[in-house]
Amino acid sequence: MNQIQAISMTQSGQQATFLYQQAQRHLQQGNSHQARLLFQESIKLQPDFALSYQGLGDIWRSQGKLSPSVRCYLKVLELQPDLISADFFLDLGSELAESNQIDEAIICYNQALKIDQYHTKSYLNLGVMWRKKGELSKAIALYQQALALQPNLHSAYFNLGNVFLEQDRLDEAIVAYLETLMSQPDFESAYLNLGQALIRKNRIEEGLACGIHLITNSLLTEFITDVSDAAISSKFTTYRSSKFIEINLKSSVKLLPPKTSEEKLHSSFNWPVYHNPETFVTSIPSGQAWGDSYSTAVINAEGRFIDELCQGSASTLAISEKLPPATPLEGTTAFLSVRGGNTYYHWMADLLPRLKLLQLAGIQLEWINFFVVNSCHLAYQRESLTLLDIPPHKIIENSKLPHITAPNLVVPSLPGDVGLMSPWTCQFLREAFLDKVATPGLQTPARIYISRRHARYRRILNEEETIARLSPYGFVPIVLESLSFLEQVALFANAKAIIAPHGAGLTNTVFCNPGTQLIEIFSPDMVSVNYWLVSNIMGLDYSYLIGESLDEYKTPTSIPRRYYNHPLYEDIVVNLDSLVHLMHFSGMI
Structure with missing residues (x-):
């Protein structure tokens, strides 16, 4: 016998059931206000009518009023437990957590665990809540309970690592982050936090390697039980x-030195x-x-x-x-x-x-x-x-x-070699795509400045000033993300002079004609030979400029500076007088 049948056996129950059914019809018609009033009247007539509490809870939840909805659902759980699942309370708890209602979220996750003591995600989320309240020992215990149920739950390892990092238990944090990456190998934040833990242990080189998503074998053999160099090599x-x-x-490529106005050629x-x-x-x-x-x-x-x-x-x-x-x-x-x-x-x-x-x-x-x-x-x-x-x-x-x-x-x-093109790869790319460029009516500037304004890193911070300085020399700023693939191919195939910060857009220099002039701009701590090599293969006229030290640069910039976990990603400030001097020195102007 379901609850409606049971309640309908009394006169007040029949009236409550009628009001409940009317409320449901109003809900179907989109009239939640009238439905709420009817659910409330139904509950007054029949205080143990779980379905009306559930309907009322759904209305409060749909309106973003989560606290009263929780009270309704807890009443449903008291009256008729089989109406609500652990997953339901997990989802409700997550909504509460997103709105920073931590105590109510804890109530929901605990209710989920009362319904299902093996509900792994509730242990995990409950741990997150207790960490937010500063109860780190409770958080650790809950993460460990989640891992006992699901040993490959990467988010539990990651959260465990974060608590250990917060407590300065660095070795335990490193183990937890390594376990995270053995479960989820492309977990970006685990690499970053692992790098932080290593740098705090003054293991700078290994920490920076994590910044570019590399784990050294020495880390694995030191921190993962029963792993040795022999065990790794046997795999x-x-x-x-x-x-x-x-x-x-x-094949071999003879490399001509780049042009630079600096006194000494960079060692790269x-x-x-x-x-x-x-x-x-x-x-x-x-x-x-x-x-x-x-x-x-x-x-x-x-x-x-x-x-x-x-x-x-x-x-x-x-x-x-x-x-x-x-x-x-x-x-x-x-x-x-x-x-x-x-x-x-x-x-x-x-x-x-x-x-x-x-x-x-x-x-x-x-x-x-x-x-x-x-x-x-x-x-x-x-x-x-x-x-x-x-x-x-x-x-x-x-x-x-x-x-x-x-x-x-x-x-x-x-x-x-990784990151380096060979003569045959350049030839393959040119043969594969250059003859597919449809150019009728396509207008491309002969002189281009490649902007990384929309990139997540390695941006020119004083870009507006840079563009203003280059404009009188005929340079047109280009955001490559706004172009199709073949439009990028055509742009570089027709370019006569290119200025750009180091970045993936310069891959397209493989489509340039011999003699095209290129100035590549680097941050002081990150110089790469990728496009110097391409320039040598393709016969381009290559020059480079090293940007200013960001710590010493005081002039306001047009793009706010960010901070990164590896020099590879560092933003760049251009000394505009040095750039113009290099343009003269290289014969670009």
Whole structure:
């Protein structure tokens, strides 16, 4: 017998039931005010009518009045427990937490645990609430209870690490963050907080490595129980133990020194010749692969990681027993994902040229059932794959399926050293895209300044002043995010002079004509040779400028300064007199 049937056996119950049913009809018609009044009248007539309390609670909740809604739901739980689930109280608690009603949220999470003592997320969220109230020991106990129920719950490890960091229990924080990354290898905040803990222990180099999402083996062997150098090395093998095709694309590039108006050439450019490394394609029966934003790994049928095909913190993946199981794919699968494959440079320089390696190994792309890439949600990713005739239905995104397995996994090597293009990769990109640029009526400026105003990091802080200074010399500011992929190709193919801060947009210099003039601007602590190498390969006229020290720069800037966890991301302030001097020195003006 349900509650309506039970209550309807008395006259007051019949009247309460009638009012409840009327209230429900008003709700269906969108009249919540009248429905609320009817639910309240129903409760006056029948104080133990749980359904009316539930309806009233729903109305208060829909109006954002969470405290009275909690009182109604608690009454429902008292009168008829089977009407409300643990998940319901979990969701209600989360709403209360978002509105900073901490005590009410705690009540809800506790009620969820009364309904289901194994409700892992309620332990986790309850821990978060007690941490906000400063009750750190209670928070730790609750996180540990969540982990006892679900040992691979990365958010519990992360929150545990945060409490330990707050208490200055640095070794315990480091362990918790490492456990987080063994469960969720691309958890950005875990890398950042791990870096903070290491820097506070004066382990600066390891802390900065975390800032660029790298975990050293020494950290794993020191802080993870039963992990040794031997245990890590036993997890790895070489591609030469598998079936592979070596592709001879080795070449050397003589590097001309860049132009600079500084008295001494920066040490990064004291490099006379670049030799690009060997390349190959390997075929792995019953192979597995892992890909995320920061790490990639290829694994053979025996469960050993192929060293030359791993990037990032692959050792963390190798020792982890907490990764999600592999998703099986049918037929032949080409694994193309690379570390940083969600960024324009690494997509163009490291990922796309792997398709050419497949072809050079005699593998026709139409034979392949699936192509695994980091993601395909960005416009340039979709456009470039379409232009290379890769059908959308064959694309698998690691952002959705990080761990895959296939009966026949084919994996090209990286096309060159990470972050460096080779002559053949430049030629491949030019052949693949330059002749697809439709230029009728397309007007592109000959002199361009590339803005990173909308980037998350490495921005020119005095950009308005920089643009104003460059404008009389014919430079037009360009935000590349506003252009399609082929529009970017056309822009650089037609450019005669380019000024830009170091950033992924300069990947497009591969489409420039020989003799194009380029000035690249760096922060004082981060100088990269990526585009100097491309310029040498393509015959560009390359110069560089080092920005001002941000700590000493006092002039107001047009973009507020941010603080970053690694010099790679540092913003830049341009000395405008030095820039104009370099433009004269290099022959740009």
